[in-house]
Amino acid sequence: MPSVSIFIPTLLHDCTNGQRRLRLEATTAHDALKQLFERYPLLKVHLLDKEGKLRPHLVILSEGLPIKPFEGSDIPLSQNQELHIMQAVSGG
């Protein structure tokens, strides 16, 4: 099973015991994020809405591109793949 990394937004590090990068084994992005929430359940309220979808203004990036594993478009993961949970910003 591929070993992958998930990067956590700075403001939420108190939900992961201070860790910014989490390593786990998963075959798909959805599976990786499901494991993330099982391991750190306090993250869930910050990242998902009541319907279990990603909150607005959040994006999950894989190799620089947005993915939507909670909206029915999961992707397979490969060894050492990185998922970045990012807060979308706009304006200036």
Next chain:
Amino acid sequence: MKLFVGTEKGLFVYSTSDRKSWTLSEPMLAGWEVSSVLPLKDKWLVGTTHYVYGATIRQSKDEGKSFSQCEASPSYKDNDFNVNRIWQMVKHPLTGKYYTGVAEAGLFESDDAELWEEVKSLSAHETRSLWQPGKGGLCLHTILFHPTNPNRIWLAISAVGAFRSDDGGKSWQVKTKGIDAIITDEKPSEVGRCVHKMVLHPHNPEKLFLQYHHGVYASDNAGDSWYKIEEGLPSNFGFPMAITHDEKLFVIPLESDGLRFSAEGQLRTYQFDHEAKRWYDSSEGLEGKGNYGTILRDAMTVDTQKNPGVYFGTTGGDVFARIGNEPWQRLPGSLPRISMLRVLES
């Protein structure tokens, strides 16, 4: 003594031993809007709100060195409401139970401040379908307790009205008789009253005061009816209201609903003369003309010292303190937009 200042970008804490010299902390929870604080001797509870990450309660048991999220922050389960902001956290002085008021308007309770449960009697109130938000959201911002009767609790919700429970929160009665309705295109009802802040008299639990959207009111019968007390004010619009244990009642008038800055361009506090039933300018020490700031509804508080202090913070990030009858003094630092102030006395 510590003065907690919740801002749009984090929590700041002033420390003082004499209320003359103040030391400002580094920012805590930087990046979060700190919308509410309940500082206790053994822990600090902090309502953290973020436009992306939502609203939760965090706590520190080491005076702000570290924070952790509560196990189960307030969250609606069986309805369509969402918790968008933690507005108010209080501890009942008689029962020890914790209460939190949130937007969208609702009340949550907890025995340990970790696991929060919705007070469904309020969410299911018969007027709930008529509740509408004000500019600051549909927020439950005030929770008050009777000093000797644990069953009597008051709430204030903007833009809905004042409520009272006489059975410990099992049921709630709207208490808006005498308060002018906000004119809308909805059919008039007993709700639709935009209470901005409400306070309880420190020694007479029959007396309440509230700053309304269009008026300042008092009640002599625990909220059963209200009458206006506005003589002497330059404007009846404003947000915060605070009362000290020696009955000093303060408001900070803003120009109007449409012009939410200091009335007549002057940052001024007004204090109520309970005998003459009129307000008088109590602004000595504050800056003069040319001030167009705003003071939000929770950005004024008091301490319980023998010579009580009053404190407020502005949206421009300035904090002011008035100890007893001394002139206002500006505390050091220039902070982000200030949401709320609370005091912890040692």
